Amino acid sequence: MNYCLKGHDRVTAVQEMLLSLLPDEEHTGVTRCEPGQDVLISEAYFEPEAAVCRTVVHRGGAQYTGVSREPFAGSGDRQGRALTHAVKEAAYRALLPCLDHRPVWGSMTGVKPAKPVRMAVQEGMGAEQAPLFLHRRYEVEPRRSRMAAQCAMESMKCLQTIGSKEVQLYVGIPFCPAKCRYCSFVSNDVTRFGHLLEPYLEVLHEEIAAAGSALSEAGAVVGSVYVGGGTPTTLSARQLDALLQALYEAFDLSACREITVEAGRPETITPDKMAVCAQRGVSRVSVNPQSMHDDVLRGVGRFHTAADIVSAYETVRAAGRFIVNMDLIAGLPGDDSEGLFDSVCRTADLQPENITLHCLALKKGSALRFGPRGVLESGEVDRCHEELARRGYRSYYLYRQKYIAGGLENVGFCRGETASFYNVCMMEELCTVVALGGGGVTKACDRTGRQIRRVSNPKYPLEYIRERGRVVQRARHLGKMIF
Ligand code: SF4
Structure with a gap:
């Protein structure tokens, strides 16, 4: 228009x-x-x-x-x-x-619905008004308004524990065993780009060392580490071990609350890699089915089965006492309302501590972007949220994306005290996140989350490798940039 x-x-x-x-x-x-x-x-x-x-x-x-x-x-x-x-x-x-139809998020266009609720409470609004704040201000559906308020309260709990010099650390491994057809991340298929992996890791190790010195000179304290991607468990056990060791050598992790490793694809999860995670103090591992239906998985270019997910999950459980997260996606091509609900139930049957229910977002870079779009009704997703609540999970962070199916949202659920501190900090912009690796965007935030400065690394692995000098130089100056 x-x-x-x-x-x-x-x-x-x-x-x-x-x-x-x-x-x-x-x-x-x-x-x-x-x-x-x-x-x-x-x-x-x-x-x-x-x-x-x-x-x-x-x-x-x-x-x-x-x-x-x-x-x-x-x-x-x-x-x-x-x-x-x-x-x-x-x-x-x-x-x-x-x-x-009436949009479930009303006139809200932002991607972080809990943030305005937190800010309103911090600016003096009574906490009792939080559950319906978004409903009144943006005509957000009441149940989503309440969900955002619940996430806002979780973020305020986290905020109280963040020290003045605390940062969270992200390390990106933008490689995967193959590219999922819905994926819009910068993720390189190792069957085509495997030759870049070792040179990439060499630069990453140098950047980690430089960032570690800069942050320790600045007196920064690392509160959590998230190794994401891509699929970090695409690395061999030796490479993963060397990476985690480099992090311990570069940063003081003695006050670190959690270390997450995304092990998204089951075909990359092996006992030796999980043993490395356990020995190196990894506390949270993400194993991502996306769907528990083999035909849906095949249709989106994931050549593993639901049975592979269950066996990868058992491998993770056998290796150590990790908090396990499992990601699912609503609205995948070939899936339907019953299929989604069944995937949620079968995943919850495994009893992971965290489940993240995404809604499909076909952005630029996704192979499915120009294909037919399925329709995703909010009621299909609400039914899954209710089932998770019935099984003892509560929502603790949420975000929306451009082109998200049905105008809906992605929600992280947890049981008990297992909410991921990194996810809350990063999503709610509670404090600075230092991002290392290709595509990493360091965000220096003040405690209100209103003032944010960004510094980006080169997006693609090849650029990142070629710009080694600039990447390392930038890491050496991180202390000045973030405080
Ligand atoms: S595993 Fe994740 S990062 Fe890798 S291609 Fe699939 S969606 Fe993208």
């Missing part, structure tokens, strides 16, 4: 709303509106203590109007935030009659 702005410059706010509500259409900014053309016209102005926006949508010969008036006190940031809110809300109200 074309859009035209009058009296304001909040292009991103309008684009985000259009993308969120009409994800399958192209959206183009125009300066003139032709008669009879489908267009959204967003016009805003300020009153003494409020931002006001009126949006008119012309679509299919009909006309719809949305108005929003957002009060603010003071000026500067608050005034700017009020304008953005009014522009989004007016666009949402004008577009709502064009949709065939």
Whole structure:
């Protein structure tokens, strides 16, 4: 749909709303509106203590109007935030009659729904108002509003324990045994790019050493480590051992709360690699079925079976006392509501401490991006959430993504006190995350999560290897950048 702005410059706010509500259409900014053309016209102005926006949508010969008036006190940031809110809300109200269903996340476009709840509580809102805060402010469905509040409370619990010089550490291994067809991560299939693995690890070891010296000079304390990817267990047991040893040598991990290793693909999980994890103090391992149905797995290019998942899970359990996470995806091609529910039940039957239920998001880089999109109803996912709650799991972090099926969300569940500290910190931007390896994005955050500075490493392994000098140089200056 074309859009035209009058009296304001909040292009991103309008684009985000259009993308969120009409994800399958192209959206183009125009300066003139032709008669009879489908267009959204967003016009805003300020009153003494409020931002006001009126949006008119012309679509299919009909006309719809949305108005929003957002009060603010003071000026500067608050005034700017009020304008953005009014522009989004007016666009949402004008577009709502064009949709065939009410979006479960209402007018929220952000990817971190728990964060505004936490900020509102930190700015003085009573905790008793948190469960329905998003419902009142963004017309979010009440059950999702409550879920976001629960995650916000979890993040506030974590925040209280974070020291002033604490950072979380991410280490990326962007290699996998083969590429899943839905995947949009930078992940290199080792059957084609295996020759890059050793040179990649050489640069990574150098970067780890440089970052370790920089952080210890700056007095930083590492609170958690997440080795992700890709699939880090694509490394051999020897390579994995050397990597974990390098982390211990470079950083003081004596106060580290958890070390996670993603072992996403069952074909990469072997007793010797899990023994390395146990010996090196890894506390959390992720084993990811995605689905427990072999035909669905084959259809997305994962050439393992549900039985392989069960046997990999047993290998992990036999090696040590890990917290085990298992990822599932709702909305995979070839799956349906019963198949998804069955996958959730069979996964929960294994009794992992954590289960993460994603909804498919086909972004740029995914081989399935241009294929037919399945429809994912919120009720199918809600049924799975309820089943997990019935089995003693509670939601502890959540996030949304662009192009996510059904406009839904990804939710991390845990039993008891097994929530992943790293996941909460990273998702809720509670403190600085130092990211090492190709594609790593270090985010220096203040404690409010409003002020964030980013420094990115080269995205692809080959670039990362070629830019070795710059990568190591940047790591040497991390201390200055993050504090
Ligand atoms: S295992 Fe994960 S990172 Fe690797 S290709 Fe599949 S989805 Fe992508």
